Amino acid sequence: MRTYRHAVAGDNVTVFVPETPGDLVHFKDWWVHSNGDVALDTETTGLDVFSDGHRLRTVQFGDRNTAWVIHWERGGRFVEAVVEFFRRWRRRLYIHNAPYDWMVLCRHAGLRLEYLVGRTRDTQVMAKLVDPRQPQEGGIGASLKPLSAFYIDPTAPDTQGDLTAVFRSLGLTKATGWAGIPLDHPTYNLYAGLDVILTARLYPRLEEALSTVGVRQVLVDYEHELLHICAEMTRKGMVLDREYAETLSGKLTEVEDRYLAVAQRYGVTSVNAPKQIAEALLGMGEDLILPGATAPEMTPSGAYKLDKNVLFFLADLDVKDGTRANVRKPNPLAEAVIRSKRAGKWRKTYADTFLETVDPDGRVHPVINSLQARTGRMSVTRPALQTLPSSDQMIRRALLAEEGGVMISTDFAAIEMRVLAALADVKQMKRAILAGEDLHEYTARLVFGDDFTPKHRKLCKGVGFGKVYGGGATTIARQTGAPMEDVQRAIRAYDRVYPEIKRASARWQREAYANRMVTVSATGRQLPLDRDRAYAVVNYQCQSAARDCLGQALIDMKERGLMEYLRLPIHDEVLASAPKEDAEDVARAIKECMTFDLFGVPVAADAEIGKRSWGSLYGADV
DNA sequence: ACTTTCACG
DNA sequence: ACGTACGTGAAAGTG
Numbered sequence: 001m002r003t004y005r006h007a008v009a010g011d012n013v014t015v016f017v018p019e020t021p022g023d024l025v026h027f028k029d030w031w032v033h034s035n036g037d038v039a040l041d042t043e044t045t046g047l048d049v050f051s052d053g054h055r056l057r058t059v060q061f062g063d064r065n066t067a068w069v070i071h072w073e074r075g076g077r078f079v080e081a082v083v084e085f086f087r088r089w090r091r092r093l094y095i096h097n098a099p100y101d102w103m104v105l106c107r108h109a110g111l112r113l114e115y116l117v118g119r120t121r122d123t124q125v126m127a128k129l130v131d132p133r134q135p136q137e138g139g140i141g142a143s144l145k146p147l148s149a150f151y152i153d154p155t156a157p158d159t160q161g162d163l164t165a166v167f168r169s170l171g172l173t174k175a176t177g178w179a180g181i182p183l184d185h186p187t188y189n190l191y192a193g194l195d196v197i198l199t200a201r202l203y204p205r206l207e208e209a210l211s212t213v214g215v216r217q218v219l220v221d222y223e224h225e226l227l228h229i230c231a232e233m234t235r236k237g238m239v240l241d242r243e244y245a246e247t248l249s250g251k252l253t254e255v256e257d258r259y260l261a262v263a264q265r266y267g268v269t270s271v272n273a274p275k276q277i278a279e280a281l282l283g284m285g286e287d288l289i290l291p292g293a294t295a296p297e298m299t300p301s302g303a304y305k306l307d308k309n310v311l312f313f314l315a316d317l318d319v320k321d322g323t324r325a326n327v328r329k330p331n332p333l334a335e336a337v338i339r340s341k342r343a344g345k346w347r348k349t350y351a352d353t354f355l356e357t358v359d360p361d362g363r364v365h366p367v368i369n370s371l372q373a374r375t376g377r378m379s380v381t382r383p384a385l386q387t388l389p390s391s392d393q394m395i396r397r398a399l400l401a402e403e404g405g406v407m408i409s410t411d412f413a414a415i416e417m418r419v420l421a422a423l424a425d426v427k428q429m430k431r432a433i434l435a436g437e438d439l440h441e442y443t444a445r446l447v448f449g450d451d452f453t454p455k456h457r458k459l460c461k462g463v464g465f466g467k468v469y470g471g472g473a474t475t476i477a478r479q480t481g482a483p484m485e486d487v488q489r490a491i492r493a494y495d496r497v498y499p500e501i502k503r504a505s506a507r508w509q510r511e512a513y514a515n516r517m518v519t520v521s522a523t524g525r526q527l528p529l530d531r532d533r534a535y536a537v538v539n540y541q542c543q544s545a546a547r548d549c550l551g552q553a554l555i556d557m558k559e560r561g562l563m564e565y566l567r568l569p570i571h572d573e574v575l576a577s578a579p580k581e582d583a584e585d586v587a588r589a590i591k592e593c594m595t596f597d598l599f600g601v602p603v604a605a606d607a608e609i610g611k612r613s614w615g616s617l618y619g620a621d622v
Numbered sequence: 623a624c625t626t627t628c629a630c631g
Numbered sequence: 632a633c634g635t636a637c638g639t640g641a642a643a644g645t646g
Contacts, residue, residue: 272643274626299626307627345628349641373638377631384640387630395629416631416637471636479636532635539637543631571631571638 001026004190008197009153015067015193021077027068031061031085037092037121038063039200042104043192045179049103050237050359056108057183061085062196069192072108073183079109086111091119094203096144096195098122099231099367106235113235117228123147123199125223125371126206129215132374133528139374148198151205156198159191219524222551223371229554229563230368230378237363238385238567238577239400241613245354248398252347259340266333271340278304280333286314291327311338350395353383364399366568370551375543376525378550378569386570390618397615401577408565408583409617410590410607411573412549414439416468419545420538422601423522424504428497430601440464447493455482456490463490467501468542470535501538508537523548546572549594549603556593562586575614583609 002017018024031038043058057073059082071078086109095101098120105111124142133139140150148156166187167177181188210220263271266280281288288296288304290313297305312319314334316327324330357364364383372379380386388395401407412418417439421429432442443460444452462480466472471479477487495502512519512529519527519537521544529537550569557566557574565586568575574594578586587607594605610616 270644272627273645275645301625303626305626341627345642348643349629353641375638377638379639381640384629387628387640389629390631391629411631466636469636469638472634474634475636533637535635536637543638546631573631 002184002186002189004186004193006190006194008156008194008201011065013065013067013194013197015069015190015197017069017071017189017193018078018081024070024077024081027061027070027081028084030066030068031089034063036063037094037200037203038089039094039196039203040101041095041192041195041199042101043178043188044104046175047100048357049100049107050363050365052360054107055179056104057178058189058192059105059109060192060196062193062200064197064200067193067196069189071183083109086115089119092121093119094121094123094199096122096199096202097124097142099227099234102231103235113228113231117224117231120224121203122224122227123202123206125227126203126210126220128371129220129223129526130206130209130213131526131528132371132376134374137374138528138530144195144198144202147202151209152198152201157191157194159195163187163191213518213526214520214524215526216524222523222555225555225558226370226551229558229566230370230569232563233566233568234365234368236564236567237359237365239402240354240358240362240364241398241400242355242358242362245351245358245398248394249347249351249355252343252351255343256340256347259336259343262336263333263340266336268333268337271337271344274306275303277333277337278306281306281314281331284331284333286331288314308338346389346395350383350388351398354398357382368569373543373547375527375540376521376547377543377571378547380568380570385568388614393613393615393618395615396618397613399614401612401614402579405577405579406583406612407610407614407617408576408578408587408590408607409573409610410576410587410594410605411570412546412594413604413606415546415549415572415603416542417464418601418603419542419549419598420468420501422599423541423545424500424538425599426498426500433601443494443497446497447490458482459486459490460494463487463494466491467494467498468539470533470537470539504541505535505538508541509534512537521545521548545598549596549598550574552596553594557590560589560593562589562593565590 001019001023004015006013018027039062041060042056045055045057048054059070059072061068070082072082102113102116105116106113127142127147131139135141140146145158164174167173167181170181172180260271268276268280288310290310299305309319311334314331315338316325316330318325354364366380366385367382369379418433421433432439440457440461444456447460448456459480459482462476466476473487473491477484508519517529517531519529519540521527521541525544527540527544554569565576565578567577574590576586576590587609591605591607596603608617
């Protein structure tokens with residue numbers, strides 16, 4: 001038996017690494033006689049759980065003073081020792097970022113997700129419920145290292161970061177190190193063990209912290225249900241039309257190169273280098289001043305701003321639909337940059353990522369972070385399926401329903417406005433929603449009278465967004481393109497018609513100041529505000545409550561037996577795949593789960609049934 | 623590591 | 632007193 005000793009918060013802790021079947025007997029003695037819960041972690045060859053070569057290397061178990069690193073990779077009795085633990089263990093498992101280890105153990109140890117889910121408390125979820133901010137926003141950070149440093153021991157080692165240094169000393173990289181480091185490497189084993197000891201120590205501290213800030217157990221349980229649902233969706237994944245994706249990648253490369261060649265004629269070697277492009281454009285006699293402005297717009301660091309707005313204007317194209325704007329002479333360099341850059345982004349970020357992440361069965365498994373944003377919103381990575389272009393079906397066309405199935409997309413109708421009406425108890429708004437009116441049309445009529453125009457409606461929609469986002473007249477004018485006077489008039493009228501919004505904002509801000517700058521959501525979520533952006537409280541309240549509407553709807557869907565159809569949550573939308581003949585029923589059931597009362601405001605949803613590809617729900621049929 | 627840009631809700 | 636657009640992930644260039 002290898003043993004390693006280390007100090008954690010002044011205590012001597014021990015990491016045991018069994019080397020013989022005889023050593024494994026001691027491991028069993030430990031867990032059989034343990035009378036508490038244990039922390040669990042795994043080390044693998046990489047993050048790509050669903051790829052062909054992915055392997056499980058070690059499984060670690062521990063309490064606050066002891067860790068056992070079981071070398072699964074050795075096979076035989078070592079594998080049996082782990083399997084026996086899971087067969088007999090009936091108490092809690094503490095896991096930091098559980099969905100990853102769930103996937104690993106399901107795939108490599110053949111465990112049932114339900115078994116693991118029922119036993120797990122995820123310390124990362126608990127930490128995010130105490131403080132959902134990312135480190136760059138002033139939070140502690142959700143990974144084990146900063147949390148351990150904060151809650152347990154400021155000198156806790158950076159087990160991941162320090163290992164990267166070890167990888168380098170062995171001639172390995174961050175990418176190859178996890179697979180290539182020898183199984184017996186002392187640092188690897190010590191750190192593998194420390195991770196579970198730290199997780200075991202983190203759990204009670206987080207329980208304390210949750211109770212101190214007043215997060216109720218029901219919210220913790222609800223988050224764990226969502227963790228499960230999202231893990232099921234990740235595990236199931238989505239069918240990729242691989243041939244289409246390959247062809248698409250090729251076609252995009254072609255476009256990218258063709259327009260890069262045009263840009264090169266003007267001395268631009270990279271379409272992603274704004275500095276070069278600005279220089280070339282100035283050399284062509286452009287002043288980079290947008291209509292209505294008196295000087296070129298600059299970035300915070302003092303460079304010329306050369307984003308889509310500027311480039312589309314220079315190319316005389318409409319930013320929204322890409323058609324000719326006919327307001328100036330098109331600049332050919334600007335147009336080439338737009339086209340090459342877009343094709344490059346779509347290829348690299350989407351088409352190629354599909355092909356890089358697809359599993360041997362032709363499925364992609366997006367990682368769904370069920371509790372990611374500081375408002376509680378979910379995020380999706382590898383690939384980032386929440387951000388596929390929607391202006392064109394080209395990219396979404398690559399993702400398919402199951403064979404013989406169709407895609408169903410169901411989205412909440414104006415969820416954030418409805419949530420605002422409910423949370424702030426906006427009387428007139430509630431009345432309009434209950435009467436089934438188009439909210440922005442209703443507002444336009446109240447503000448501009450019965451002879452309001454579509455422009456007035458658009459403006460009122462913009463003001464509504466402004467209210468939800470906390471924007472002012474300047475931004476709303478810029479976003480809607482409406483004249484400043486109209487915007488100001490609409491805002492004044494809006495405040496008259498819906499006075500409760502300002503009152504709620506003031507109340508939420510006041511309460512936050514009295515509560516360590518934290519506003520508490522309708523579901524009891526802690527939402528820390530930035531001191532210099534207290535106005536964002538309206539957005540945090542709305543975005544967060546809307547996220548919980550989606551969360552509750554997902555839980556209801558699972559309870560109604562719809563889990564197998566669910567593919568992806570997209571903030572106010574749920575994407576599903578169902579057999580053609582069941583599509584109507586599934587769509588209706590999903591829609592019912594997304595239809596409910598929220599403090600007297602009806603929350604509604606619309607379901608759309610497409611064809612086999614996700615793209616069929618966008619633009620022309622496929 | 624930071625900045626800029628762009629894809630989404 | 633007044634006004635402030637919100638939340639993400641990803642790629643590439645810059646220094």
